[in-house]
Amino acid sequence: MFGFAVKALLILCVLGVPLQSNADERRWGTASLVVIIERQAGSVLIIDSSRHELLGRVSGLGNLTHATVKFSPDARYAYVLGREGEVSKIDLLTLKLVKKVSAGKLSVGGVISQDGKYVALSNYVPGEVRILDADTLELIKTIPALYTDGSDKDGKELPSRVVGLVDAPGNLLVFSLMEANSIWVVDAGKKEFPVIRKFADVGKTPYDALISPDGRYYLAGFLDSNWMGLLDTWRLDRVTPILAEQGKGPEVPLWKIPHLKGWAITGRLAFLPALKREVALVYSTLDWTPLTPIPISGTALYTVARPDGRQVWVDIIGKNGDLIDVIDVDSMKVIKTLNPGPGATHPQFTPKGDAAYVSLMDGGKVVVYDTATYQVLKEFPADHPSGIFFANRAHKFGM
Amino acid sequence: MFGFAVKALLILCVLGVPLQSNADERRWGTASLVVIIERQAGSVLIIDSSRHELLGRVSGLGNLTHATVKFSPDARYAYVLGREGEVSKIDLLTLKLVKKVSAGKLSVGGVISQDGKYVALSNYVPGEVRILDADTLELIKTIPALYTDGSDKDGKELPSRVVGLVDAPGNLLVFSLMEANSIWVVDAGKKEFPVIRKFADVGKTPYDALISPDGRYYLAGFLDSNWMGLLDTWRLDRVTPILAEQGKGPEVPLWKIPHLKGWAITGRLAFLPALKREVALVYSTLDWTPLTPIPISGTALYTVARPDGRQVWVDIIGKNGDLIDVIDVDSMKVIKTLNPGPGATHPQFTPKGDAAYVSLMDGGKVVVYDTATYQVLKEFPADHPSGIFFANRAHKFGM
Structure with missing residues (x-):
């Protein structure tokens, strides 16, 4: 009787140790976590972007x-x-x-x-x-x-x-x-x-x-x-x-797209997707005057600025929907076109911008790029991934 | 013998539970922690700024x-x-x-x-x-x-x-x-x-x-x-x-202070402490031309911008060393002078700027202010506190 109790307790205690130790090993800081929506499955992936x-x-x-x-x-x-x-x-x-x-x-x-x-x-x-x-x-x-x-x-x-x-x-x-x-x-x-x-x-x-x-x-x-x-x-x-000047023609104004969240504001410049046109629109945020639009590979859904503002990554919908264009803000042109794969969308950056995460909605994975070399650092299998949300949004207004 | 062993194991197991449970209760996210230096004691305080x-x-x-x-x-x-x-x-x-x-x-x-x-x-x-x-x-x-x-x-x-x-x-x-x-x-x-x-x-x-x-x-x-x-x-x-124009007079240039980390850069403006003068210097970051200096309560050590750039908090050394001036960036003048106490220094903001932490080096505490109402939200006893470091520095260049 006592022998059994001792054994049971020993097992419990011993079981407790690896569990606790395991929990210790799997601890993480929360400042640079990423939450990725798997919209059809009704689930989210949690990734530690500091180690991918x-x-x-x-x-x-x-x-x-x-x-x-x-x-x-x-x-x-x-x-x-x-x-x-x-x-x-x-x-x-x-x-x-x-x-x-x-x-x-x-x-x-x-x-x-x-x-x-x-x-x-x-x-x-x-x-x-x-x-x-x-x-x-x-x-x-x-x-x-x-x-x-x-x-x-x-x-x-x-x-x-x-x-x-x-x-x-x-x-x-x-x-x-x-x-x-x-x-x-x-x-x-x-x-x-x-x-x-x-x-x-x-x-x-x-x-x-x-x-x-x-x-x-x-x-x-x-x-x-x-x-x-x-x-x-x-x-x-x-x-x-x-931006009233946009409304003068017979066309629907170009910035009339569903998500204003798709705008990139980087210091003195704003980059906007343009409905039906194959350009990224550029405005001065000092006085909201339009600057020269930048030709891109197709119609943009999101224009997203790297945290340092030197690059803007653009995902394309419809024609060339597999591509991501990288705009260099210094020369104001596309300096690199990436081909992550089917339904590439929602480029988002690590807090300091050294890496970018891209969802392949129709490609079953999330791809991580080094933004300095454009090398693929990592791929995560994912079920129709869409929105990518970095935890440093906690410290941004409106996010 | 078995009875003793069971008892000992029971005690161990029971002891284990509250410890683990206690650890659970005391878990925290790391994105908005604060580390405060107690320089004489050779120790640091760790504070959760999301709950103060x-x-x-x-x-x-x-x-x-x-x-x-x-x-x-x-x-x-x-x-x-x-x-x-x-x-x-x-x-x-x-x-x-x-x-x-x-x-x-x-x-x-x-x-x-x-x-x-x-x-x-x-x-x-x-x-x-x-x-x-x-x-x-x-x-x-x-x-x-x-x-x-x-x-x-x-x-x-x-x-x-x-x-x-x-x-x-x-x-x-x-x-x-x-x-x-x-x-x-x-x-x-x-x-x-x-x-x-x-x-x-x-x-x-x-x-x-x-x-x-x-x-x-x-x-x-x-x-x-x-x-x-x-x-x-x-x-x-x-x-x-x-900034070469500063060197034309016989005086040591005004920005020659030990810490450039004491500069506040907020979008299009830079605020600088001024050696020996009772002003905060202001420059345009567009072209580094000098703007009108702002009179303050004494000689500044640090000028620190609230994350939204609407306020700059200035700690004073020497005369009026107990005070903190709050500059309103819209009107470009001091709109509030706080009196935290002896040796008030190192104002630092929560990541979204709703609260400010100030060390009282000679007052034995850290004081937390609501930056909208200037009410004291909390005080922490501390041993000669000095530098205050928020964890969101992890995501800032040079920090």
């Missing part, structure tokens, strides 16, 4: 079509936001799904507040910003995106879809109301999350927005107006139309 | 006068570099000193290579760059900083002190040779670490340098020349004198 090592896969995340990933400030947690309002919180130290909640019926992304305390969601249905506690995912506040349509004589309030939600310095949240043609600003540092500014008639049907890397300028795109709206968050006084 | 929680103290690090801290790309490890060539590698997940080596007799800092593989040290004695494996701290390569003094007819090579060592895109290392009046560039992506450029006669007695946040421009300061040297690392073709 696969750590594991987290499954059961639901519909990940157009999903996005946000990070807590310490990069311990990743929040996977699905299009149907699901929020999945993943512990990046244990690779476990900590909690999953439904926070809307139809959603188009979200953001972590500057102070890291909240996950804010921009919902289509219901039309609102929903604010969750970043620790518990419990509902903290709902900000209905209601507006009055001038045509309704009773002044009935209608809900608007919310798009282009970002965080900004001063613990602000800034977002656009698609049906209300408005931009609102919320103070997330105050308990009641007051809407401190409402800018109306900024342009027709805002569909997306971005914030400049320094967190100062909020840029909204409009489906039915031929300009972009610029809000200076240092002043919060007005929304200024910019 | 003290995690622990690591002691036995030797002489930490003018010590600096570098981080691995994943921010799992901190490397504390002492003035006497000691390198202490700390595991930020376990708060243990992993390894400590001597890598020189007299050293003035170092840097992690862009790819994270190496710790490079700029040594005074012997005059060299010493390159260690970042994992093992084993010696990989020594690059002697030798030069020939024209006055020696035998052409004997002399060693020069090395200063201003930074990493740069393309996996480069750039540094200055104090006695050789030179700037050298090493390719750390090649196995032999070749010196690929040597710029001679760049200015007399370089004493420090910095690299712009995008990693493009290397700026060296000289003790005995009235200008700064600017190297464009995209071109690596020449070192251009800038």
Whole structure:
């Protein structure tokens, strides 16, 4: 009896040791982890980009079509936001799904507040910003995106879809109301999350927005107006139309593409994909004047700047969809065309830009390039990989 | 006998459980940790800035006068570099000193290579760059900083002190040779670490340098020349004198202060401490023309930009040494003067700038401010705290 107990306990204790030791060996810092969406499988891969090592896969995340990933400030947690309002919180130290909640019926992304305390969601249905506690995912506040349509004589309030939600310095949240043609600003540092500014008639049907890397300028795109709206968050006084010259012709403006997240802003230059044209558009961020477009191998989906701003990597859709063009910002031309393979998309860089990760949506892998030599450093098998999210987004506004 | 064994094993197993559980509770992400030097005690404090929680103290690090801290790309490890060539590698997940080596007799800092593989040290004695494996701290390569003094007819090579060592895109290392009046560039992506450029006669007695946040421009300061040297690392073709206008008067140029690390570069503006004057100097980074200086409460030691560039915090030495001035970059004047206490120095920001940490060297604590409201969020007792190092330096060039 005692002999059995001793043996059992010994086994337990001995088993405990290698497990703990194994856990020690498999520890990692979280600052440069990568989360990669496998959209059809409803799972994500977690990779340590400091060693280009696969750590594991987290499954059961639901519909990940157009999903996005946000990070807590310490990069311990990743929040996977699905299009149907699901929020999945993943512990990046244990690779476990900590909690999953439904926070809307139809959603188009979200953001972590500057102070890291909240996950804010921009919902289509219901039309609102929903604010969750970043620790518990419990509902903290709902900000209905209601507006009055001038045509309704009773002044009935209608809900608007919310798009282009970002965080900004001063613990602000800034977002656009698609049906209300408005931009609102919320103070997330105050308990009641007051809407401190409402800018109306900024342009027709805002569909997306971005914030400049320094967190100062909020840029909204409009489906039915031929300009972009610029809000200076240092002043919060007005929304200024910019890039209006693009709307003069009969064509749809060139920057009218689904994702403003596909813009690259690198110091004094902005690089934009151009709908239907085989160029990357270039603007000065000093005054938003257009510079000479750069011919590329096809139609760009994303233009992504290497962190030092010397290169912009461009993924191509449609014709030549297997290719990635590398633009040299010094000479302003394509200096290298890579052929990662079928459905090459979403180039993303390690925090210091020494390596780039590219998803092959139709090639079943993620390819890692050395950005100085263009050598392939590593390939990871992956199930229809799409979006690639580096954990240093935790420290970037609007990311 | 068996009873005793069972009891002993039970105790061991039971003891094991709370320990492991405790370890689980005390896990943390590493992306926004802070390491704070306690220079007299030869120890560092480790704080989780995402919750403003003290995690622990690591002691036995030797002489930490003018010590600096570098981080691995994943921010799992901190490397504390002492003035006497000691390198202490700390595991930020376990708060243990992993390894400590001597890598020189007299050293003035170092840097992690862009790819994270190496710790490079700029040594005074012997005059060299010493390159260690970042994992093992084993010696990989020594690059002697030798030069020939024209006055020696035998052409004997002399060693020069090395200063201003930074990493740069393309996996480069750039540094200055104090006695050789030179700037050298090493390719750390090649196995032999070749010196690929040597710029001679760049200015007399370089004493420090910095690299712009995008990693493009290397700026060296000289003790005995009235200008700064600017190297464009995209071109690596020449070192251009800038700021020469400062040297026209009989006075020592104003930017001649010991630490170029005290400069704040925020997009299109550079803010500099000014020796002996009660102003912060301002330059345009577009063309390095001087702008109107900003009056402050005393003589600045460090000017530090909030990550969004809207504020610059300035610590004062000598008269009013207890104060920190907050410059508003929009109005270009001091909008708030804080009084943290005796020896207030080294203001440093959380990665998104919502909070600032300030060391009270003579006040025995570190004070944390909300940068939007200036409220004190937290105070940490500390033994003569000095340098404050946030882990997101892992992703910044030259940091």
